[in-house]
Amino acid sequence: MSNNIIVAIDGYSSCGKSTLAKAIAKKLHFIYVDSGAMYRAVALYFLRNNIDLDNTQQVAQALQNVHLNFHSRDYETHITLNDEEVSDEIRLMPVSDLVSAVSAIHDVRVEMVKQQQRMGQSKNIVMDGRDIGTVVFPAAQVKIFMTADPKIRAERRFKELAPKNPDITLEEVFENLAHRDYQDTTRKESPLTRAEDAIILDNTDLTPEEQLAFALGKIKPFLN
Helix, strand or coil: CCCCCEEEEEECCCCCHHHHHHHHHHHHCCEEEEHHHHHHHHHHHHHHCCCCCCCHHHHHHHHCCCCEEEEEECCEEEEEECCEECCCHHHCHHHHHHHHHHHCCHHHHHHHHHHHHHHCCCCCEEEEECCHHHHHCCCCCEEEEEECCHHHHHHHHHHHHCCCCCCCCHHHHHHHHHHHHHHHHHCCCCCCCCCCCCEEEECCCCCHHHHHHHHHHHHHHHCC
């Protein structure tokens, strides 16, 4: 393990993982890596190119044409897919409906994990996802596993999606989250599980400021 600090944040959809990760990065001047955006960008590419998820050869060939990059602006992470800015498009419902299935594909996860591990080799980073503390960075100094009441999660997600998806309903969002939870926790490839040494953070009744203070308290012992 190198001297750089890695904060791994895992948990269910719409628990505020990205919100917390971005806040930590801003406060501590760490690099924020949005692993979920990487899988969403792959899902977007597969959607655009009508990739059959059950066709292993087709998937493997498609992955050779997926080139992802991050750039940061005001501590907001923007992602490009083959040099095209797709930060907004990857948040639309068609991608949300497909991303768990794409994330469950072995070849996809292998390629994304390789890219994520490269990012953590030399810098202080905070990364959120489903398997960061269990698969990507099992030796991370700080691991946080986030959860919250499903109804609260759906309401949060609905508020986030509604401005860009005016026809969406709260019921649709709730069903989408329930479906993703099932897929994420039952898939064979790197299922969503809490690392044994991960700290549980239930933020159902916490403000963003309160959860940030909680996380910073866990990271502080590792700071010089």
